[in-house]
Amino acid sequence: MLSLFLFQISLNRMIKTLSATNYSIEIGPLTESSFQDLLTNKYAHSRKVIMVDENTHDNCLEFLLTAFDDLTDAEVILLPAGEENKVMEVCFQVWNALSDYGIGRNDLVINLGGGVVTDMGGFIAAVFKRGVDFVNIPTSLLGMVDASIGGKTGIDLGAFKNQLGVFKDPVAIFIDPSFLHSLPENEVWNGFAEILKHSLIADSSLWAKIKNYRNIDDLYTADLIEAGISIKLKTLLNDPFEKGERKLLNFGHTIGHAIEGCMLETDSPVSHGHAVAIGLLLESQLSNNRGILSNEEFKEIEETIKALYSPIELDEEQIAIVLELMKNDKKNSEGKIKGILIHSIGHCTFDEVFEEEEIRKIL
Ligand SMILES: NC(=O)c1ccc[n+]([C@@H]2O[C@H](COP(=O)([O-])OP(=O)(O)OC[C@H]3O[C@@H](n4cnc5c(N)ncnc54)[C@H](O)[C@@H]3O)[C@@H](O)[C@H]2O)c1
Known part of the structure; x- marks a missing residue:
């Protein structure tokens, strides 16, 4: 490795x-x-x-x-x-x-x-x-x-x-x-969700630069691709097998993967990038509800995600499935749902326990 x-x-x-x-x-x-x-x-x-x-x-x-x-x-x-x-x-x-x-x-x-x-x-x-x-x-x-x-x-x-x-x-x-x-334009935006994620976990200046990108032409540059990759590489540096800080790359994925999995076998599957974008918003909301992330930065994240990605409707039955899927997430341990919380743009922490009730409320 x-x-x-x-x-x-x-x-x-x-x-x-x-x-x-x-x-x-x-x-x-x-x-x-x-x-x-x-x-x-x-x-x-x-x-x-x-x-x-x-x-x-x-x-x-x-x-x-x-x-x-x-x-x-x-x-x-x-x-x-x-x-x-x-x-x-x-x-x-x-x-x-x-x-x-x-x-x-x-x-x-x-x-x-x-x-x-x-x-x-x-x-x-x-x-x-x-x-x-x-x-x-x-x-x-x-x-x-x-x-x-x-x-x-x-x-x-x-x-x-x-x-x-x-x-x-x-x-x-x-x-x-x-x-x-x-590549269809919606798939380009789906990929952009992972670049937004990389900036949120590790690079506030990249976030400041790209949060207002609304024109698809902004997304085709080698510079943007390199910026996204560089953050992933730095995060992998000390932790190739995801024992520690590599887990930060899963920001938005605890909820995002569960939504993607829940919708996979329905008539309206949700793409990975779209589910991650919604996961970023909801896990930021979780951080804000706990008083960890400021209202101002949460609003910034919310505005960006809502401007670029459509909402995903979940009924009560699907919310129950999403919660069940989260209980089986690979990052869990000690029987608890674990994920990433954001403290400020560019700074996240991993192995945070997500309580079922607070997730249900957000969903
Ligand atoms: N291994 C990892 O570390 C890692 C990290 C993030 C995501 N993933 C996985 O990646 C997958 C999502 O990747 P994705 O969004 O690329 O999905 P995808 O491979 O399904 O591609 C999206 C769509 O675009 C089409 N497509 C791809 N390139 C094209 C091109 N140049 N022209 C026209 N059509 C093209 C594909 O056929 C598909 O229909 C998920 O399975 C996710 O779990 C893995």
Whole structure:
């Protein structure tokens, strides 16, 4: 796992490299990145498998196949799109396909997609034959600033989010913002929720800069992506396996994951980023109700979230389900619901006990 980060800028390329001891994260045009070097050198004699979902198959795959001759013979595995398909049944089918293709430990999996593809593709690769190397090429904003980074791979188990998974780092991550141009606008805003989260837990000046972003064009810049990633990397630095401060990255997720899980099997599923945005608002409300977060800063957070994300209606039965799901959250211990509270913008604490009644009231 990553343990030490060095931030550096490659001057000879249009690429910014954020490097960890185990792997690097390159931001910029994929054709300018070291992806080609990997294909030509380290994996010259390896079989390549590209994981895509239906949307990245239609919008991103052709570019990859056209730009990199070494991928002409790659096997392409088409995953069904959507969170509801981040499940074991799909993994079984893919593992069978990998066996049929004769994929071995020296081969390479390339995950080309949003957080669902990088989470599930990473898990599939990490478990197959005790581990096949994989690279992540995230194509959604959420994938670029969060899901593809940090070595968490996994799938859902019923309504329980990410219940099955392993920590396994990719060989490298290549972030090319030009993939965002085919991403639907609402998905771009969903990814922005994780950048808002990163600023709320660790960077009040970033929050001040982005809280009034209302124009989608503001979200396509490499600078914003780099700012979001840098906070995640710093938080991971001392805690790759989430024993302590990495838990801060779950701000908004205790309630957000439960809402996402509850709505997953309904006719109106809620995307991860949208659920996180609502979770940020509700966990800020919790902090404000306890007198930890000032009224002034709570209002700021409330205004930003309400301006960008629509409310999610929950009936009494769904509120009961959300509370049940929260009782099974991975961050819980000693039989208590535990989450993150915000004290001021840029400063949060983890392992805080959430009382069932106060959550019910807020929901
Ligand atoms: N591992 C982690 O640390 C981590 C962190 C945060 C989130 N996640 C996970 O990430 C997932 C959410 O990620 P997401 O929001 O990217 O969801 P997603 O992968 O479902 O992508 C959202 C939608 O956009 C489509 N899409 C992606 N890239 C596209 C492109 N360039 N053009 C057109 N369509 C495109 C997808 O097909 C999908 O329909 C959740 O499962 C969440 O649990 C994981």
